[in-house]
Amino acid sequence: MPRRRASVPGIFAPLALVLACSASPGDAGGGTGSSATGTTSTTAASEGSGPSDTTSMGSTGGAPLPMPGPDVDIPAFSAEHVYFLPDDNRRQVDVEVEFPESDLSYETVTLSVDLTCPNGDACDWWDRLGWIGIVENAGTDDERIVELARFVTPYRIGAAWSFDLTMLRPLLAGPRTIRLFIDTWVGPGHANGEGWVVDATFAFRGGVPDPLPVWVLPVWHQTTFESGNPAAPYTDHVPPADVALPEPADVVLLQSLITGHGQGNAENCAEFCQKTHGFLVGDLPVQRVVWRDDCDQTPAQPQQGTWTYPRAGWCPGAEVRPWVEDVTAGVAADGTASIVYAMSDYENTCRPDAPVCMGCTLGTGCEYDGGNHTMPRYVLSAHLVGARTLP
Template sequence: MSLGAELIGNPDKATDTQLVWAPYFRYVFDAKGKKTDSVLIAAEKTLTQQFRDYYKKYERINRFEIGRYITPYGNGLDLGNGFTWTFDVSDYRTLLKDSVHLAAGNWQELLNMEFLMIKGTPPRDIISIRNLWNGNFNYGIDNDPIDNHLKPITVEIPAKAKAARLKSRITGHGFGGNEDCAEFCGKTHSYKVDGTKRFDKLVWRDNCAYNPVYPQGGTWIYQRANWCPGAEVWTYDFELTPYITPGKNASLDHDVENYNWNGSGSTPYYAIEDQLVTYGAPNFTLDAAVDEILAPTNNNMYARMNPVCSNPIIRIKNTGSAMLTSLEIKYGMPGAEQSVYNWSGNLKFLETAEVNLGAFAWNGSGTFMVNIGKPNGGNDEYAPNNTFRTKVNLPPVMPEKFIIELKTNNNPDESSYTLKDASGKVIISRDNLDANTTYKDTVSLTNGCYEFRLKDLGEDGLKWWANTAQGSGTFRFKKIENGSVLKNFNTDFGAEIFYPFTVGKLVGVRDYIFESKTQFHIYPNPSSGQIHINLDFAERKTGILEITDITGRKIFSYHIKNTIAEGIEADLKHFPAGVYMAVLKIDGEIQTRKFVIAK
């Protein structure tokens, strides 16, 4: 038994220990082990239990959100071996030391998290970081407006701080009321310093239909209040440096555009995490950095822009205090001749710019590299951030001649496509299309890099479960010789299909393989009975596709003969509404897909 006698300061700390026993009987046994007598061993002392006022000692915890990600709709989603999202958490590096508790508020997927620490000198040193407004705040409530909870905060700017930044991470939630706020309405948030409005920000995410995590089962294409299903949340950074004085106090305020909720649907609210970070002076006067390679790369987050074999896109950053006006950029693959691009512009400290580069020599090394130098024609003060390397995948290889086949849906005015070569020259394009019509274009190409882009202005693809009124279309590449399918494209693609490819880049290619594993898709689902089945294989396959009703009765079959892709149409309109199964039998393996006929 442990005795806690230190009631002030550490009431849960043991100060002494005694070995004691409760009263008990000592028994006497005969030779056969039977009890014959007993002796009571009585208590020598009595301990009295008393109840006193007590406080529980908690470890002090300062919670900081360092990033936010919204999980995707899982229905029909296939992430393969997983998907990686990358967050720059450099502003929190002073917190990521010693012992910290890390938590992710996720109850759906298994997550792996890694921190990549970059040893070196940052553009500026962090002096302090503190939370400002943090939590979920109801929005549009007449008798309790959000301003009641986002009140001005007075903060002290450290005397040795030379700069400051306000970080604001906001997502809107709740819908069904007027304007579908706060998830589906864009509202402006304003930020004041010492009573003067310095920044306005429309809290809105307008690129959900370009999400690299697709297709998803839910309304993944809809634009939302700074979030998309299966995507990182944008952090808004506001530079406060011109408006603060080191060693003085500053009043900060976060305001939200006025809105009155009508009480319908779910309660609208904003999830807000605002923080103040202060810094020392810039560590460099003349310095630039390669911030990211957007293409070519095998980074999942830029999958919609890749893989490419020409016209790279990079992001540069000015990491010096002087205005950045020019930069020499060398790029290419290790072991190949490097290309050179001379950039000019105007970037303030920590501003970024995307740079579109020209052609480069491809050698199949699997790595792409960028090196920058000569900022403003001078010497770069910090070399470690001048070079960036990324792993790349070879774009698909297409034959010199093939057929582009598009079948439109009920909204043909939304669809158009363009094929360009590496110089940007348009090889072929189509728009002003008719509804439910099949278009075929035969292309004959020379060796080189090409980019094909099929756009949908409605940003809901050629078919989408939530817009059955548009019907469904198909899109595929076919062989010239016999019209067989080269490549099927998933028609639930959101805003566009971007498909870079090469011609003649690989020697000795006999089969044009575009998938690493079997792809088996049925659409639309549910349907009125006219269904499309796309099959793409990692190698030539032979087998059979069968469709059965709920009782197991076979109602349709299609033989697959030594092919890498098939596009199958099945007319089942004369069968009753219900649940059906498509069964793919290939090389001893069986895959099934369930679909519904609704009438």
């Protein structure tokens, strides 16, 4: 018998019908989930001694509090020159980092990132997507990224950001492979800048936060998908996920990063168009327009270029703000959760295979040219965080 779903609004209505018709009783359990890479298993990072009973999402009650750890600063990248040359690609850098053991508690965990210009004034001229994340299964065919922080570089100047990673503490325990990536295409000797110099440090401050994160479960690892092409639906990259939570939690949060990129398409998507994105957790819908209209207020200024223009979830020279929702009410009593991603209907009629080429906003044809016309796409990652509330 199909699972029943309450009526859901807007962007979820078509998906609700599909799911009701296709779901089977086995879909809700089994301890499996879906990731952006097409695999069907997820692994949660847990605080403390390990997973406990998963048969109930009741209160964590009188579980003992963990021991506060000593304050510690852990440099991950120091004066790291990120650049690209045809014979020397340094856009991506991996390092091995040893984090505090999981049985120690920290009231705050902060990632500080500083971007400066090579040789004093040779920053990349363009706004580039960047991120720092944990590499799972590094160097294998099943390599995946759990994003910790996403940012976009400013035009031609440096910037500095601080990311609050306190709720992601269960991920930051023991040895981890940490990756820094900036989508730059310039390097030493290039007329348009020489890339970026990056310093990044994790700061752990001992104490017990409230709420106290006890596990983090990646739902969709970092993925990039085309928008507006009927032949390449986003559900191929962000499929519905059925997950079993690793242990009881008083609060379950859904934390995601979503940004839109590409221009010159119909509606000037996906960088310059406003679209609604959302998640359906059980029968609980959460949705929002992914958009930032405060780019003229970013601390990284004055910049060159169009840095003041509103954009789909990001600004040049700014950190990407995580979207965090309390989805405790969407978790089933047996500690499982079904999660569906959806976004506004959109078809890009200015794409190379469009039946009729129309709607190109920047005066180009339908072929992508790497400049005024680039493929509309979104970059998305999402995970669940389970936390205890303190007495």
